[in-house]
Amino acid sequence: MKNNSVRKTKQARPSLAKDLKKNWSLYLMVAIPVAYLIIFKYIPMYGVQIAFRDYVPIQGISGSEWVGLKHFEKFISNYQFKTILWNTISISLYQLATFPLPIILAVLLNYVSREKFKKVVQMVSYAPHFISTVVMVGIIIQFLDARSGAVNMLISALGGTATNFLAYPEYFRHIYVWTGVWQSIGYSSIIYIAALSGVSSELHEAAIIDGANIFKRIWYVDVPTIRPTIVIMLIMQCGSILSVGYEKIYLMQNSLNLSQSEIISTYVYKQGIASSLPQYSYSTAIGLFVSVVNVILLIAVNQITKKLGDTSLF
């Protein structure tokens, strides 16, 4: 927000009271969203302290007993801790590994000279983005069904044995990540397509005259230009390593694949809300643990890219 600092330097700033009188309607307007933010965002932030207390609803937040790091210790010493943490991290890193795919798609589209074909590919590949999570998981379950699913019918037709893929924990992360790629590759590429459209054609012409082929032009002209966009997107993804898309994972879980599909967020939901004896403080502590790790990672990756002389988020 660079233009924030641009102020009319000569003009003395009017006092707050004067400004309030003059622009009272602006204050009134902004009061509504500010009140909203306080009620729906800041009060829950204040409520995070129940992670350090034994929250009892009747006693309220500040009335509940302060227990320090008890809940964090309980989580870390939980026998499931390692599994859940590993599941979360491995799914997340696996997903991160597919990060270049939308970039590759954008580059490929950039060298298509038939505009109509390009439009069709874009249109079709964006479409799955608009399928809701529930419907997406519904499709996955239908397609992978052992008896009537399209995938297994194909496998049987080719002479293989039909497998109920969702019942095997070891397949879970592959299914999760690759259906995610299927759903989002097109939409995620939009931002890179936009960035690539900013590459100057003079650079390309100069490169062609110098005898560079397409591969070289991609590597020495396109990639350096869209590099800031790539770095920003990468930082943002790294900042959410511990919060993978739990909405989809929760729906894909079943009792058979839980050993590899239980992640931190779904565990929080089960302990804190879905359980008949909700452990509010315990699950808040886990949520806070996730946020803290995420922020640390975000700052760390940001610092690294800054050191490397690249773009940074802040």
Added chain:
Amino acid sequence: MNNRSFKRRCLSDKVFIILDYAILILLLVLVAYPLLYVVMASFSAGAASMTPYLIPKNFSMAGYQAVFQFKDIWTGYLNSLINMVLGTLISLAMTMLCAYPLSRQDFRPRNFIMILCMITMYFAGGMIPSYLNIKNLGLLNTRMALILPGALSVYNMIVTRTYLMTSIPGDIWESAQIDGCGNVRYLLSMIIPLSKPILAVIGLFYAVGLWNSYFDAMIYVSSRRDLYPLALVLREILVLESSNMDQLDVNTLLALEERRNVMKYAVIVVASVPVMAIYPFVQKFFVKGVMIGAVKG
């Protein structure tokens, strides 16, 4: 780029172009085939009657008949529609009320409020404190619990603010002021009509989000079946299948399962129609929205 029409290409470039088209066609098939399969299967008599060529051996509308008789789906549909329309309107109003004052260079607390907004992008109370907050506000099991928690997306607000600051010249405000136009009137009769393109974009972001969300509903209205949005009804049908069919003999069971499968495909189609139907028309807006957001970072 207009540099592709160079007449002479070297061999590696030719190879690249051929590979390029081959990969994109493969992608096209990989994305489109499952989508078409779902649609065609919903018109079949059962998944077993599907051929790989996407044309069912037996054409049947049984799946849709079953869906139309399913009352929960239509309650869900109505709920989702209400949530989407009401939620989008509230969100747009909220976004505009925040973005407009913050876009004014002469609005004194703009930096302070901007920081207040941005903090919520990086820090959040998390699932449980938010749930307890909604509970304490008495919103649990009300429609507002589905609409209000996401009513203001700071990201969308910043995108809108950027648009207002870059696309609407400040001179207009100055001359309007001289003509005696106040802030409220300026917002209503100048800013809002001038920012229709951006309102369309973020309105669509909000609408699609509201239509597709299920987790909030699962948390906040779990004991009010009449408030279930479509997504939550779908979850019961598609994901949580209730399987108390053990007593039936194998043949009946298989037939029943076939029928349920077809119905599921029909449900998937029916649920995706609203978004998919408007998608080709609004695709341009989405692309624009992503780009405005990207410029701002």
